[in-house]
Amino acid sequence: MEKFPVTDKTEITRLAKRGVYDKATVYSILDEALVCTLAYAKENEPFQIPTGFCRIDDTLYIHGSVGSFYMRELRDIQPPVCISVTLLDGLVLARSAFHHSVNYRSVVLFSKPHLVTDQTELYHALEVFTNKMCPGRWDDVRKPNEGEWKATMVLSFNLQEASAKVRTGPPKDDEEDYTLDIWAGVQPLNTIRGEALPDPALKDGVPLPEYLKVK
Amino acid sequence: MEKFPVTDKTEITRLAKRGVYDKATVYSILDEALVCTLAYAKENEPFQIPTGFCRIDDTLYIHGSVGSFYMRELRDIQPPVCISVTLLDGLVLARSAFHHSVNYRSVVLFSKPHLVTDQTELYHALEVFTNKMCPGRWDDVRKPNEGEWKATMVLSFNLQEASAKVRTGPPKDDEEDYTLDIWAGVQPLNTIRGEALPDPALKDGVPLPEYLKVK
Numbered sequence: 001m002e003k004f005p006v007t008d009k010t011e012i013t014r015l016a017k018r019g020v021y022d023k024a025t026v027y028s029i030l031d032e033a034l035v036c037t038l039a040y041a042k043e044n045e046p047f048q049i050p051t052g053f054c055r056i057d058d059t060l061y062i063h064g065s066v067g068s069f070y071m072r073e074l075r076d077i078q079p080p081v082c083i084s085v086t087l088l089d090g091l092v093l094a095r096s097a098f099h100h101s102v103n104y105r106s107v108v109l110f111s112k113p114h115l116v117t118d119q120t121e122l123y124h125a126l127e128v129f130t131n132k133m134c135p136g137r138w139d140d141v142r143k144p145n146e147g148e149w150k151a152t153m154v155l156s157f158n159l160q161e162a163s164a165k166v167r168t169g170p171p172k173d174d175e176e177d178y179t180l181d182i183w184a185g186v187q188p189l190n191t192i193r194g195e196a197l198p199d200p201a202l203k204d205g206v207p208l209p210e211y212l213k214v215k
Numbered sequence: 216m217e218k219f220p221v222t223d224k225t226e227i228t229r230l231a232k233r234g235v236y237d238k239a240t241v242y243s244i245l246d247e248a249l250v251c252t253l254a255y256a257k258e259n260e261p262f263q264i265p266t267g268f269c270r271i272d273d274t275l276y277i278h279g280s281v282g283s284f285y286m287r288e289l290r291d292i293q294p295p296v297c298i299s300v301t302l303l304d305g306l307v308l309a310r311s312a313f314h315h316s317v318n319y320r321s322v323v324l325f326s327k328p329h330l331v332t333d334q335t336e337l338y339h340a341l342e343v344f345t346n347k348m349c350p351g352r353w354d355d356v357r358k359p360n361e362g363e364w365k366a367t368m369v370l371s372f373n374l375q376e377a378s379a380k381v382r383t384g385p386p387k388d389d390e391e392d393y394t395l396d397i398w399a400g401v402q403p404l405n406t407i408r409g410e411a412l413p414d415p416a417l418k419d420g421v422p423l424p425e426y427l428k429v430k
Contacts, residue, residue: 144312189407
């Protein structure tokens with residue numbers, strides 16, 4: 001199983017047993033999450049950008065407008081960045097207030113932005129990005145025209161320094177609390193894709209694609 | 216309607232019409248989100264911590280172990296922080312790849328950590344935190360004992376510099392694309408609290424609390 005090297009920045013020190021360094025786990029979390037938060041600093045002042053993203057092999061991509069202040073800063077300054085994603089899987093309800101927790105899968109990674117200029121890489125990144133939102137979508141849509149390509153900036157981030165943190169399972173209470181008459185367990189949290197709502201301006205007779213039908 | 220002042224750091228410059236500065240909106244987003252990401256920097260290198268939080272009036276609270284490396288750093292260095300939350304409400308599927316988007320409500324805020332030492336404030340913050348996970352939970356659980364209080368660090372952040380960004384509604388396509396035979400609309404994303412799973416070690420006869428029953 002291929003693993004990320006453990007570095008000073010990615011080592012999980014608090015509740016170390018929740019730390020996961022294998023690439024398959026880190027990548028499965030990145031691939032499931034639709035948004036990440038990207039942080040960078042200027043004169044030690046941190047900024048965060050919540051944004052969509054996709055992963056292809058060992059590279060993470062974000063895209064935005066060439067007019068975006070943040071995209072331009074990332075392109076021009078190429079600052080060190082920290083990117084994180086968090087998937088919440090459940091509320092962990094212990095007998096004691098102290099042992100309440102959440103079940104989650106999170107990734108924190110460190111990298112630097114690179115401007116993508118190669119047309120093939122750019123096109124492929126946007127295809128994967130669109131299909132991540134909705135598998136199969138790219139084939140159906142009107143592809144970007146020349147003006148739209150020029151208006152779109154894609155930045156890539158090498159995935160070399162990353163780790164995941166994962167909690168699963170029931171609460172852990174203190175031994176003496178297990179006899180208390182307090183309900184304990186997990187309330188699952190699920191992100192559900194609901195029934196698609198047609199654009200009020202949708203052309204008559206255009207059917208709902210198969211990939212949008214709620215199973 | 217009370218508003219946050221617009222500062223250099225909180226002004227929404229990209230798609231400015233999505234910027235929201237009224238406190239009621241910012242606070243409703245903070246109160247709905249179960250996790251935030253907190254970013255700070257050391258020597259211009261950014262770090263992020265995904266963590267639970269709660270808000271009381273104009274203050275945001277996080278808590279953690281007194282043994283946590285990050286909590287200690289935040290307490291000791293009191294660095295400027297950026298905190299963000301993002302709620303994803305739907306996938307916006309346009310006719311053109313370019314106009315694909317998401318419906319979301321996000322908050323980005325700037326502040327500094329303060330160690331909470333007042334016992335009343337500490338207790339109230341943990342009560343609100345627990346009830347945010349699950350309204351009504353605090354009354355039912357075993358309250359923290361002295362050792363647990365000593366093991367818990369609570370940090371507060373004044374909410375003075377914050378803004379929200381919100382997108383709602385159907386896709387916006389280019390005028391000439393509305394005649395294309397491409398389905399367009401919104402696929403809602405909903406976070407659902409599932410049926411509670413009892414701890415395998417739950418004491419016999421302890422009933423599921425009303426507040427955990429899925430309506």
